[in-house]
Amino acid sequence: MRPTHKPLPDVYRDHHADDALPMGDVITKLHDICGEYCAYCEMRLGGGYVLHHKLQRQPPDAVRKADWPHLNLICYDCRRHKTRDSLTEDELDDYLWPDQHPSFSLHGHSPLRYLLRPVPYVIHDFDGSEERIDQEFVFVEVNPRAPPALQAKAAKTIELFQLNSPHYDADRHVVSISREDHMRIPCHRLQQRTLAWTRAKGSVSRIRQMRALPEAQEHPGLVEMLRQQVNHTAHATGNWSVWMTHFWQELGEKDLIKRTFLETAEENPGFHFPGTAHDRLEWEAL
């Protein structure tokens, strides 16, 4: 869950706290400030996103300036599978919010971590029979090395949005799904997170192959061109935390990661991850 900064846009600064904000403009502003990714699962949103008010599941009919700290963009899966219809102001502090907390970092104490794990995917048929497929998915999990308070928030947030799909039973480590739901593709997040991992893995492999070529040693610009293409692929795929995790685990090159996934709008307009809270990122081997 990419940590973000979400400052109030200048155009709203002179509004009073109870002034209504234009909904379309709010969505556009959030898109510009934090990027076209779900704030919670990091899936690329494309055209399919809605405004999320942290206190409720349903998209708000109207928002005020005072609501700004509660607003994020959310994908249909995270909204649909949210387990609570509403939260109270007091309950907000029980959860990990990407626009407030150090939600993910390349650090041993990151509250969330991303792991590719084999898992049985069991489809239940109408006649009571089962089909078992051995799958691999990237799961988002609570990091047992994180401070206990952040672990508790992380666990509640994974549960709140069912970030590993509503069909995943974490206690039994199995995805258990009816044939009907399986045929509907009810949740894209596990698949999209795993697709990002696969693309990140392929990208690392190509960088290694390119670096080994004699031509690349004569022309270092070739590796740089490949790096730029990796940046474009990551931007188009989403799931920034997965890209960060895989590149850090495989290459461990802070400079490469900074230039590929942590560029600012000034450094790489159109192909940066907007709003990333650099001051909440820490670096250390996972």
Ligand SMILES: [Zn+2]
């Ligand atoms: Zn989502």
